[in-house]
Every structure is written in structure tokens, then in C-alpha cells.
Amino acid sequence: MLKSLFIHNYALIDSLQIDFDRGFTVITGETGAGKSIILGALSLILGQRADARHIKQGETRCVIEGVFDIAAYDMQPLFEERDWIYDGDECILRREIWSNGKSRAFVNDSPVYLNDLKGFGDRLIDIHSQHQNLALNDNLFQLNVVDLLAGTTKERLEYAVAYTDYRSTEQMLKEMRLQARKNKEEEDYLRFQYTALSEAALQPGEQERLETELEAVTHSEEIKSGLFTVTSLLSGNEQNVESLLRTVGDTLQQVQVVYPRAADLMARVESAYIDLKDVRVEASHFFEDIDFDPNRQQLLEDRLSTIYDLQKKHAVATVEELLQLRDEMGIKLQGIDSLDEQLASLEREIEVRSSEMLGKANRLTQKRKAAVPAIEKELIEKLAFLRMPNVRFRCEFTARSHPDATGADQVQFLFSANRNRELQPVSQIASGGEISRLMLCLKSMIAGATALPTIIFDEIDTGTSGEVADKVGVIMEEMGKQMQVIAITHLPQIASKGYSHFVVYKEDHADTVSTQLKQLSTEERVSEIARMLSGAEISLQAIENARVMLGDTGE
Numbered sequence: 001m002l003k004s005l006f007i008h009n010y011a012l013i014d015s016l017q018i019d020f021d022r023g024f025t026v027i028t029g030e031t032g033a034g035k036s037i038i039l040g041a042l043s044l045i046l047g048q049r050a051d052a053r054h055i056k057q058g059e060t061r062c063v064i065e066g067v068f069d070i071a072a073y074d075m076q077p078l079f080e081e082r083d084w085i086y087d088g089d090e091c092i093l094r095r096e097i098w099s100n101g102k103s104r105a106f107v108n109d110s111p112v113y114l115n116d117l118k119g120f121g122d123r124l125i126d127i128h129s130q131h132q133n134l135a136l137n138d139n140l141f142q143l144n145v146v147d148l149l150a151g152t153t154k155e156r157l158e159y160a161v162a163y164t165d166y167r168s169t170e171q172m173l174k175e176m177r178l179q180a181r182k183n184k185e186e187e188d189y190l191r192f193q194y195t196a197l198s199e200a201a202l203q204p205g206e207q208e209r210l211e212t213e214l215e216a217v218t219h220s221e222e223i224k225s226g227l228f229t230v231t232s233l234l235s236g237n238e239q240n241v242e243s244l245l246r247t248v249g250d251t252l253q254q255v256q257v258v259y260p261r262a263a264d265l266m267a268r269v270e271s272a273y274i275d276l277k278d279v280r281v282e283a284s285h286f287f288e289d290i291d292f293d294p295n296r297q298q299l300l301e302d303r304l305s306t307i308y309d310l311q312k313k314h315a316v317a318t319v320e321e322l323l324q325l326r327d328e329m330g331i332k333l334q335g336i337d338s339l340d341e342q343l344a345s346l347e348r349e350i351e352v353r354s355s356e357m358l359g360k361a362n363r364l365t366q367k368r369k370a371a372v373p374a375i376e377k378e379l380i381e382k383l384a385f386l387r388m389p390n391v392r393f394r395c396e397f398t399a400r401s402h403p404d405a406t407g408a409d410q411v412q413f414l415f416s417a418n419r420n421r422e423l424q425p426v427s428q429i430a431s432g433g434e435i436s437r438l439m440l441c442l443k444s445m446i447a448g449a450t451a452l453p454t455i456i457f458d459e460i461d462t463g464t465s466g467e468v469a470d471k472v473g474v475i476m477e478e479m480g481k482q483m484q485v486i487a488i489t490h491l492p493q494i495a496s497k498g499y500s501h502f503v504v505y506k507e508d509h510a511d512t513v514s515t516q517l518k519q520l521s522t523e524e525r526v527s528e529i530a531r532m533l534s535g536a537e538i539s540l541q542a543i544e545n546a547r548v549m550l551g552d553t554g555e
Contacts, residue, residue, distance in 0.1 A: 001484035009308035011061040024480030029504030034515030045093040047118025084110040129458035137427035159360040166353040197326035214300040227287040234280040318431030361408040382441035492532035496549035
């Protein structure tokens with residue numbers, strides 16, 4: 001329940017602290033006094049969007065803070081899930097708005113997103129205003145009312161899971177069929193490319209080896225001539241490099257006998273002689289291996305041409321990239337080949353998901369329909385209490401051609417206030433006053449079914465008066481025995497039923513006007529209700545009537 005509300009620098013309010021009681025509380029005041037301002041401030045801590053226009057003129061920041069008693073509602077898991085500070089007994093919602101347009105929201109001093117604040121606020125308070133009566137014309141609202149009163153939370157959650165699974169699988173099938181059509185269009189070209197790459201029988205490193213060999217074949221005469229010159233210079237005639245080195249070595253060997261320091265030079269010459277001898281032997285072998293073969297040259301050129309063409313076609317630079325492309329195409333073709341099997345498997349899964357979803361939808365429908373007779377009976381009894389003795393009401397079910405997120409049912413409230421008039425949809429037949437009473441009865445039934453901590457009625461009594469207004473007050477008073485009920489009203493019949501009574505009024509200052517709120521004593525309540533009965537000029541008869549009305553409440 002809402003324990004207190006603090007408002008600072010909001011609209012016409014300088015600073016206001018309101019402490020609320022349990023049960024049924026009424027708020028009254030003259031038209032334009034600022035009742036809607038207080039409700040607007042409360043809406044801000046329940047997640048409504050705000051802007052700088054809400055700030056009192058001349059101020060830079062406004063603050064609204066509400067303290068709630070949540071001890072009986074087991075909200076610890078919600079707080080832990082969102083990493084909010086959990087007190088256990090109380091919860092403080094705070095909203096701060098700056099003139100530069102910035103806004104912050106807090107739950108127990110934990111900064112929160114506005115959507116989280118709104119979701120949490122919906123679990124604490126239901127604010128019902130006149131425009132919400134229009135929701136009664138909405139079939140989804142009507143279905144949600146039936147679900148709340150039928151207690152289908154478990155069945156609806158199970159159905160929602162099955163529905164989500166079904167739609168997810170259905171989407172997968174749709175995407176796979178689309179991919180299958182796309183693949184079929186690409187398959188011939190893809191298979192042609194894959195075949196060309198496969199038949200090429202490419203090998204890693206092949207291009208480099210072929211280019212090296214082609215270079216050798218193309219310049220074979222130059223290579224042989226050079227190798228012949230090398231072998232000749234090394235050992236081909238009397239004055240060759242090897243014989244000269246041999247002479248150098250022999251000379252150094254004689255010198256080192258009498259000059260030992262020459263031994264190192266002799267060793268180095270000997271090593272050079274051995275290396276050059278090896279060079280001559282290998283050059284001779286190369287000379288023998290090199291042979292110009294026109295057929296081999298043509299074969300190399302043709303093979304490299306094939307590789308170059310494939311690289312150009314696929315916009316790559318290496319054989320390895322071509323091999324990677326071939327493998328990727330192979331995998332894609334395997335996927336295309338197996339897609340029909342995957343489609344068949346997914347279609348079988350769709351049938352299973354559909355069967356599960358329809359089964360849960362059927363159980364949801366059965367529970368809804370089973371609860372409807374009791375809902376209709378209770379609602380008719382409540383409406384009869386509100387001076388609608390001949391009212392008829394029925395929840396009409398229509399099966400949807402395709403289940404949606406709410407199930408397989410479409411619900412429509414049929415209504416007639418007169419015995420001789422045919423039942424018709426509420427939106428087509430009910431007057432404003434009838435809709436207000438119908439909505440009040442539904443709200444009282446929902447409040448009992450959902451154990452909502454607090455409900456606020458913002459002039460829901462519009463269109464009612466006299467005995468009907470008195471009975472509306474009785475219903476709100478009865479609701480106040482189960483939960484906290486706050487009613488903003490212009491009707492004395494309702495105001496007299498409140499356990500506590502606040503009045504909103506404007507206070508004039510030198511250059512400003514401010515909205516104030518005051519909790520009334522018993523005598524002050526008499527005066528306020530007398531004012532509501534007779535207007536600005538309060539008569540003795542009005543005061544006497546006010547006392548009688550308050551006496552009916554036991555005061």
C-alpha cells in the first residue's frame with residue numbers, strides 16, 4: 001500500500017507531504033483546486049514520462065517520492081533479479097526532474113530505467129481514470145479481465161511458451177524455405193564452379209613450383225652455357241681455378257714449415273679448394289639435368305594458364321585461396337543436397353509444436369469458459385446492487401481462425417440494461433454511466449482476485465448520482481476492507497464512505513498560487529460534505545444531511 005507521498009516543486013505545489021491510511025481514502029476539492037496535479041505527481045513515480053513543464057515556475061528541479069509497504073507481497077526475487085536494494089518492509093520510489101530536461105528514477109536509492117519503474121509501479125497501484133472506461137470496449141481488455149478472474153496465469157504462461165516455440169519454429173521453416181528457393185536458383189552455377197575447381201586438381205604450392213620450372217625451361221640454353229663456363233673455369237684447362245688454388249696451397253704448406261703462422265692461411269685455402277670442387281661437381285650435374293623440352297614448356301604454360309584463369313575468375317591471388325573457395329562451395333552444395341531432408345524434419349517438428357500449442361490453448365479455453373458462469377453471475381449481482389436490476393451480461397467466446405499470443409479465443413462482452421432489449425456488444429449499447437458502473441464492478445472483482453495493494457479511482461463516479469452514487473461508495477468501502485482504495489470524487493455520497501478524508505485547495509500568496517492538501521477532522525469533514533451538497537453557501541440543512549451521511553459510516 002501507499003504509505004506516504006512527498007511532492008516538491010511540482011506544478012503549483014511548493015512542498016507537500018501526504019500520509020495515507022489503509023482502507024478507503026477519499027480526496028475532494030473544488031474543480032480546479034489541483035486534485036489532478038497530485039495524481040499527476042504520483043504517476044511520475046509510477047513510470048510516466050516527464051518534461052521540464054512539470055517543474056514549478058522559477059525552480060530548477062522537482063522531486064516526487066512515494067513510500068510503499070510491500071511486506072506482504074514477496075517481492076524479494078524481483079529486487080534480486082534487478083540488483084535493487086531490498087528492505088523487506090518498505091520500498092521508496094523517487095523521481096527527480098531538472099529544468100534542462102534530465103530525469104532520474106530510483107527504487108530504494110538504486111537508479112532504475114523508466115520502463116522498469118513502470119513495470120514495478122503497475123504491481124503496486126492501479127490508477128483508474130475516466131478515460132480508462134474506454135478500455136472496456138477493447139476485446140483484448142475483456143479477455144484479460146476473464147483471465148484475471150478465472151485465474152489462468154499458469155495456463156496462459158504454459159500456452160505462451162508453447163506459442164513462442166511454435167512461432168519460432170515456424171519462422172525457421174519460413175527462412176529455410178526461402179533459403180531453399182534461393183539455393184535452387186544458385187545451385188547450377190555453384191555446381192559448375194565447384195566442378196571446374198575440382199577438376200583442376202590443384203595442389204598447395206603448385207603455382208610456385210611450376211613458375212620456377214617454367215623459368216628454367218624457358219632459359220635452358222642460357223643456363224647450360226653459364227654452367228659450362230663455370231665448370232670450365234674451375235677445372236677445364238691448365239690455368240683453371242682449382243689447379244691455381246692447389247698451387248697456392250702447396251706453396252703455403254712449404255712456407256708454414258719455416259713460418260708456422262702461415263698454417264692458418266693454408267687451411268683456409270684448402271677449405272676454399274674443397275668448396276669450389278663441390279661447386280664444380282654440382283654445376284656439372286645441373287648441366288646434365290638441364291635440357292630444353294618444348295613439350296614440357298607447353299605443358300607448364302598450359303597448367304599455369306589454367307591456374308591464372310581461375311584466380312582471375314574468382315578474384316584471388318593464390319592456389320590456396322582457390323582451394324579454400326572449392327571447399328566452401330563443397331560444404332554449401334552438401335547443405336543444398338541435405339536441405340530437403342532438413343525441411344522435412346522441420347515440417348515434422350512444426351506439426352509437433354502446433355499440436356502442443358493447440359493442446360495448451362484448449363486447456364486455457366476450458367478454464368476460461370469454466371469460470372465464465374460465476375463471473376457473469378457475480379457481475380450481474382453487483383450491477384443490480386447499483387440500481388440496474390434488469391441488467392443482462394454474457395461473455396461470448398469465438399474461436400480464432402489462427403491462435404495468437406493470447407490463445408485461441410476471442411471474447412466479447414455482451415450487455416443489456418433492459419429486459420426487453422437484445423444483448424449487444426458493450427461498446428454499442430452501454431451509456432457512459434452504465435460503463436462507469438460496469439467498470440467499477442469489474443475492478444472490484446479484479447481487486448479481489450489479484451490482491452493488488454492499491455487502487456485509485458479518479459472521478460470514476462462521473463455520470464452517477466443519488467442512490468447509485470451511494471451504492472458506488474459502498475462498493476469502494478467494501479473494496480477498502482481488502483486493499484487500499486483511494487477515490488478522487490465530487491460526490492458527497494462517496495466522500496462520506498471514506499475511512500479518511502483529504503481536501504485539496506488553492507492558497508493565494510502575494511504573487512503566486514499554490515496547491516495544498518489537508519486531512520480533515522470529523523467536524524471538517526462535515527463542513528466539506530455540506531459544501532459538496534449545497535455549494536459555496538453552506539446551509540444548516542446541508543450540515544445536518546452531512547452529519548447523517550457520516551453517521552451512516554459509524555463516525
